[in-house]
Amino acid sequence: MEILGNLWTLYSSGAGMVFAPYPLFLILAGTVLGIGFGAMPGLSSTMALAILTPLTFRLGAGDAMAFLIAVYIGAVFAGALSAILVNIPGTPSSIATSFDGYPMARRGEAGRAIGLATMSSFLGGFFGLIILMTLSPALAQAARSFGSWEYCLLALLALTLISYVSSSSVIRGLIGGVLGLLIATIGADVIMAYPRFTFGVGELGSGLNMIVLMIGFFGFAEIFSQIEERHRPHIHQRVTNLLGAVQDLKGQAVNILRSSSIGAGVGILPGAGGSIASIAAYGISRRFSKTPEKFGDGSVEGLAAAESSNNSSVGGALVPMMTMGIPGDPMTAVLIGALMVHGLSPGPGLYIENPELVSTIFLGYFVALICMLIVGLGAARLFARLIAFPRHLVLGVITIFCILGTYSIQNSVFDVGVAAVAGLIGFLLKKVGIHPAPIILGIVLGPMLENNFRRAILLGDGDLSPFLTRPLSLTMILIIAFVLLAGPIVRLINSLRVNSRA
Numbered sequence: 001m002e003i004l005g006n007l008w009t010l011y012s013s014g015a016g017m018v019f020a021p022y023p024l025f026l027i028l029a030g031t032v033l034g035i036g037f038g039a040m041p042g043l044s045s046t047m048a049l050a051i052l053t054p055l056t057f058r059l060g061a062g063d064a065m066a067f068l069i070a071v072y073i074g075a076v077f078a079g080a081l082s083a084i085l086v087n088i089p090g091t092p093s094s095i096a097t098s099f100d101g102y103p104m105a106r107r108g109e110a111g112r113a114i115g116l117a118t119m120s121s122f123l124g125g126f127f128g129l130i131i132l133m134t135l136s137p138a139l140a141q142a143a144r145s146f147g148s149w150e151y152c153l154l155a156l157l158a159l160t161l162i163s164y165v166s167s168s169s170v171i172r173g174l175i176g177g178v179l180g181l182l183i184a185t186i187g188a189d190v191i192m193a194y195p196r197f198t199f200g201v202g203e204l205g206s207g208l209n210m211i212v213l214m215i216g217f218f219g220f221a222e223i224f225s226q227i228e229e230r231h232r233p234h235i236h237q238r239v240t241n242l243l244g245a246v247q248d249l250k251g252q253a254v255n256i257l258r259s260s261s262i263g264a265g266v267g268i269l270p271g272a273g274g275s276i277a278s279i280a281a282y283g284i285s286r287r288f289s290k291t292p293e294k295f296g297d298g299s300v301e302g303l304a305a306a307e308s309s310n311n312s313s314v315g316g317a318l319v320p321m322m323t324m325g326i327p328g329d330p331m332t333a334v335l336i337g338a339l340m341v342h343g344l345s346p347g348p349g350l351y352i353e354n355p356e357l358v359s360t361i362f363l364g365y366f367v368a369l370i371c372m373l374i375v376g377l378g379a380a381r382l383f384a385r386l387i388a389f390p391r392h393l394v395l396g397v398i399t400i401f402c403i404l405g406t407y408s409i410q411n412s413v414f415d416v417g418v419a420a421v422a423g424l425i426g427f428l429l430k431k432v433g434i435h436p437a438p439i440i441l442g443i444v445l446g447p448m449l450e451n452n453f454r455r456a457i458l459l460g461d462g463d464l465s466p467f468l469t470r471p472l473s474l475t476m477i478l479i480i481a482f483v484l485l486a487g488p489i490v491r492l493i494n495s496l497r498v499n500s501r502a
Contacts, residue, residue: 012426017063018364022413023062024066030067030068030368031071031368031371032074033048034071034072034076034077034078035077037051038075038079039081045075045079045093046184046214046331049068049072049331049335050478051181051401052071053211053341054069054409056068056338056342061343062343065335065361066336066367066368068335068365069233069335069361070371073314073365074371074372076121076310077121077125079310080097081114084102084114084305085110091311093278094278095279096302097117097306099306102114109298113303116303120249120256120311121372123308124259124307124310125252126369127308128258128260128313129365133362135268136351139324140347140437143348147459149466151452152449155445156449156450157440158305158326158327171219176435177441178431179439180441181235181446183439183446184442184447185446186208186209187204188207188293209409210443212418213419215405215419216418217439219419220426221422223423242319252300252301255308256303259285259305260309263311263312263316264316266280266313267315267319268316269328277309277310278310278466281305285301286301299350313329317331317332320332321336322358322361325345325346326445327444336444337417
């Protein structure tokens, strides 16, 4: 009974912080802004969160998180709009949506495809919320038994997984993660307060602000990429018959449940995110389908699988972020930065010291899903026009947002310069296959890795054996070794088989 009482408190204590006019307005505004950003090809959900986070600095922690969660949900869903209408995924997680959404639009069924994507997104997002609410309290309780050894290896494991799944090349992903770790060391040593890599620049004494770097790597870098592109297709489809998708959902219960489960499961893996979740769910849905030949030609099953898994990954990604401070994807890395700005640290302590904030996130998530469903169906035509808006005007507005948002963090012109330089570096690195996601996640995980490693060394008086003698630590080391060595070993075995046959 005590456990049930604690869960009820956890789930309901934030009701007063959500179901009031001002928080409800913030959630609605966040959903609309998120959809607006996500619908524009190339303006990712991570970029939306990074740019809009500075707007929350004057808000309370509960209002800020409710607003940002709504932006997150709205942007992840809205990537489907441009994927369906112009075959350009608005966000990376909507890649699989374009496989069947765009063929439906070419047949004159754009409204039906958007309606199906919206309803599937709502159902998938609701499933992800259930996973978040049921799994995260148990994981937070388990994480309380972690010591510095476990947290150090957990950060290393997360960085390894992030590097593995965030790039076509594991080496490039690892390079990005290591770059993030190096950037995280700039500033005063957290234990000895000795300045590191400041090069005599006073502004670097306290390190580089996480939100500034995120705006740079995801905001300015994307602006540079968009400027380089010369052409963008125009919309020719008419958006009608949105509610006709209700009939399409009949018979899709098993498909949506299976795809949502895959999405939430993949979302829990650090760094995996919605793109991997949607592609995995799409492939599995095709394998179990009675009509696999329709996939890629406007299949209802394929579109429902892609969107339900994509949005259920949001709830999954929030699980490691809230329980252990490990970002499930680049968007949750921005949310970690937002929490830190408000003086809060994600992890098991959040559930004990700030249960009302956890409840606010749960309830805000639910309200944002409802807003997404209403706005997605009611304003689909409006957002379709937004996609066709002149790109040079959109980029101008986004650039102003980036500059003002960066400056407002610490009222520093130096920060604007840092963000611009980070954007240029991110743009150039992307050209050689090193994407910003591993870099940012390395920046987020760097302090956790360093602090806990050094604390473990101090606690063990220089003895490293606890990393091998503690069961959880040893398990994590074995998993890290498996993740890094599994691919090369499999390739070696395959090459030996080929040579033996020859």
